Amino acid sequence: MTRTTAADVRRDITARYRARTAKSRARHAEALRYLPGGETRGATRISPYPTYMTAGEGAWLRDVDGNRYLDLLNNYTSLVHGHAPPGIVEQAADQLLRGTALGTVAPPQVSLARQIVERVPGIDMLRFTNSGTEATMMMMRAARAYSGRDIIVKIDGGYHGSHDFVEISVGAEAEAGLEPKARLESRGVPSSVLQSALVAPFNDLERMAALLEAHHERVAGIIVEPMPNTGGMIPPAPGYLAGLRELTDRYGVLLLFDEIVTLRLAPGGFQQIAGVLPDLTALGKIIGGGFPVGAFGGRREIMAQFDPAQHDQALFHSGTFNGNSITMVAGEEALRRLDAAAIARINGLGERLAAGINALFAALGIRAQCLGYGSLQQIQWTDAPVVNLGDARRAAQDTGDLHALLQAELLNRGVYSSNRGMFSVTTPLQESELDLALAALKGALQTLLPYMREVAPRLLR
Template sequence: MYPDPSSRSAGLFARACEVMPGGNTRLAVYQAPYPIFVARAAGCRVTDVDGVERVDFINNQSALVHGHCFQPAMAAAAAQLQRGTCFSGPTEAELELAEALQARVPGFERMRFTNSGTEAVMLAVKAARAFTGRHRIAKCEGAYHGSYDFVEAARGSSPANWGDPKAPAAVPYTKGTPPAVGALTVVLPYNDAEAAAAILEREADSLAAVIVEPVANRPGMIPATPEFLAMLRAFTRRTGIPLVFDEIISFRVGHAGAQGGYGIVPDMTTLGKLIGGGFPVGAVAGRADIMGVFDQRKGAPAVPHTGTFNANPVSMVAGLETVRAFDAAAVDRINARGSAIRTAIDRLFAEAGIPGQASGAGSLFRIHFTDRPLVDYRSAYPTPAGQTAVAGLHRALINRGVMLSANCSGNVSTVVGDAEVDQFLDAVRACLAEIAVPA
């Protein structure tokens, strides 16, 4: 049972705290009182260092769309290891992955690879600033776009400091963030087209870009309304401000990403996670004229961009196999499972007589202990009682063999079948009957 002070995970965490601040180099994997250390994984199941096997609905924060050790990607990576892991030169695999993604999405006219989603967002912001000659960035309240000062504003704001719902405050996420960063970031209310439009019109002359997640991750995988995205597209097209879609997580919800389902072509898109097949990756794709700021063929580029491990060949070959296998049928299959899970969770809350629901889109979901409509960061912000209930459900699921993120969010991989879905839902049903839900 978790937690167990005598477990190997607890011991490894104690050792880790002696060499790493907080015992980790990645906050997302921490859970109190200690994280569960992983020994191995295959398919949709993970085994920890104490030998306990669990069904994985985290998939490394949605990066493993085909689950663990997807054999075509592993075989391609293994073969590449024998040819070399990195070179001072491009490889054909980089070209092939870029071509495969370009063929999939209409707006991917040109592309550059990075090593993470955070780097991809940083690069998109740099490109937009160079292209427009302006400096300020507009983003939505509560949105997570990686660890970068200019897109972290209002990422973790609270009722104590988030300000007017029609004009959210640019609250810094990290202590020590220079005040000038807040001055360069404009925060929009997510899914409030009228209020956001008013802010954008007021700030239009200073904006280099508008960045948005078409499915907002941190609030709970909440889809943008078509009206909200249509307003952003119309405003940015009219003003010439680049519109950036952050599809690092949401790319899995459609064959052409979330943008394909909305029928909107942004000017740039940031990617990561699934396109690396389980290896580090990020990418920026977009209009040829904007992406031209990186082009060095006629002299020094407006945005010099390099990186020792950009387009690492191991990531490229694994990503290519992953993307090829993630065809339209695979997308539809996991989206159907995601929809079924969300519907079933809503039903389980109703049967238990507990206020709660699942939000999400496609194969993404998150569990909330509230029955109010969830449309944005503020509506999804949990009460103290809700936070306690989520923590209780998360721990109870761990002890019933199911892995979700600490905030009870998850995603479906292509290797999840009916048996795993039934195991998950049976565990949720049992946990709702057992845990104490504060009033």
């Protein structure tokens, strides 16, 4: 009997993908004429070409070829209530008939702001933006203005959007134990931004303390995702976030939480889970009820910098669609429906998914693990501890196209997930659908075993 090779596995997965997505392939060929790379968002790239989805309903998606998929991506965690959620759709449609963006402050903006302030412990006041990128950018500017200092310390490997000041060290330092240095992530970002950035590894209070000891007089704040998601879903070590609070207090530096992804884990976000109050918080994704959004907020005296009545040199912040009524009414309804019980339920489903994936790894003899918290989970291709984003980066090294092939094979089996092995769970998802997902994962991992044996033998026992 001839042995299945890695090339056979790739050929088989790709052939089956192509056979069921002819219309997607045609759309992609057309898209390449107008959109560089055929898309507008790196995260939606799928190998060999994207599946074109045309409709979503609850936890399910439908593509142009008529295939259905269980959605475990939900627009990178932002659609916590799934697609076209009843109730939220009606609210948005009702507002649509009365105007989308009225060019003034409208009541829904105040209601959503009140709801967020009531939920998130670290937010006394906030302002809305149209994306998480703008939210972290403005949050960092507010911290610099308040402190009169320029440097923001970011986590090695941390992702906070695509503005210049965070396009730094987004790929974590690959070499274990190396002191991470601030590196430009992209061509086109001016090297001058490196003068206002320092980088420290996640979950390492000692290094952070040393950095602040040496530079605190120039440091405005530390920006950190309480549980880094891009490349990670790495939970903070016990005491890490409290340790950051202690260090920032000791050195008179602000603590900035990016909770754009982690807000969904508790009514008040991860800061509530950890019992740690940041000075400023950035939000996005779920707070827009499915529409483009971002927000940043925090301590009253820091946010008061945006109030011309309180500051001679108030900070300017604008944006044509900031606080538009469609996003605000949809966000208000989405948050109202995401109460403590709903969050507990999806966190339970997420933990069940992770336990199921870990059981599959054990049964199939694969040295990998699913890491995360509640409704946010991610595969790491190692069974060794993954403590920071450098560990996560090393886990993905030397695994060839494993992430991409897993994504494609899951699509072949009717499950849509991310191209980095990340999964998130929505409120419409049912237990029986989770069973479908686990069956698809089992089949996909079995299909990939020969690929792992040849390309990444370290993964197999």
